[in-house]
Amino acid sequence: MVVKVYVDMLSQPCRALILFLKNTKIPFEVVTISLRNGDQKKDEYTKVTPLNTVPAIQDGDFCLGETVAIIRYLSARYPDRVPDHWYPKDLKKRSRVDEYMAFHHTGTRGGCCGVFINEIIFPLFNGGKQVPEEKAKKDLENMAKQLDKLERAFLKNNNWLAGNDISVADLLAVSEMMQNTVSGRDVTEGRPQLKAFVDRVKNRLGPTFDEVFAAMYGWRESFKK
Known part of the structure; x- marks a missing residue:
């Protein structure tokens, strides 16, 4: 089926x-x-x-x-x-992935998506109008706060967010961070550990990564014209 x-x-x-x-x-x-x-x-x-x-x-x-x-x-x-490393059957290993996924919506996604909406979605549906400066500043501060948490609580000195191998946690996180590149923003700037993590996920997934992100890449290119 x-x-x-x-x-x-x-x-x-x-x-x-x-x-x-x-x-x-x-x-x-x-x-x-x-x-x-x-x-x-x-x-x-x-x-x-x-x-x-x-x-x-x-x-x-x-x-x-x-x-x-x-x-x-x-x-x-x-x-x-489903290869076990994506969402492990072992209770403790799976719970680490669940821990990140519980954090994700208000953490990585909550931080990155707020800035993305301000910089791309709001102007797109409001005739190019920009969000108020104070809101933009507040959302940038929240993104920095959430990425700090991501590095401190999940990435630490690890290669992956939720264990010793890639998991769905890493896919969720990187997809959010890549979305901000549509506006030309690199959320890993000044964060070498986070940049290395994103590159690690891209390299691990090989050509599949670019295949899946092709539509987003096209969207990003349209904003450069």
């Missing part, structure tokens, strides 16, 4: 999920959802997930939204098709 995966490849969580799937043996089919065109609000998609967000999956007659829930479901549903 092929799992249908509903994604918009300009979305950070969608890219993280596709990176995960491409590094497993789970058979899947990509169904493109355009957030900008409002596909997520259509009745047909609401039947897949009433949350009207991406990503979402349909596995037979079972549908599910939310990236973390999807990763946990697929890892349990297809245990023999």
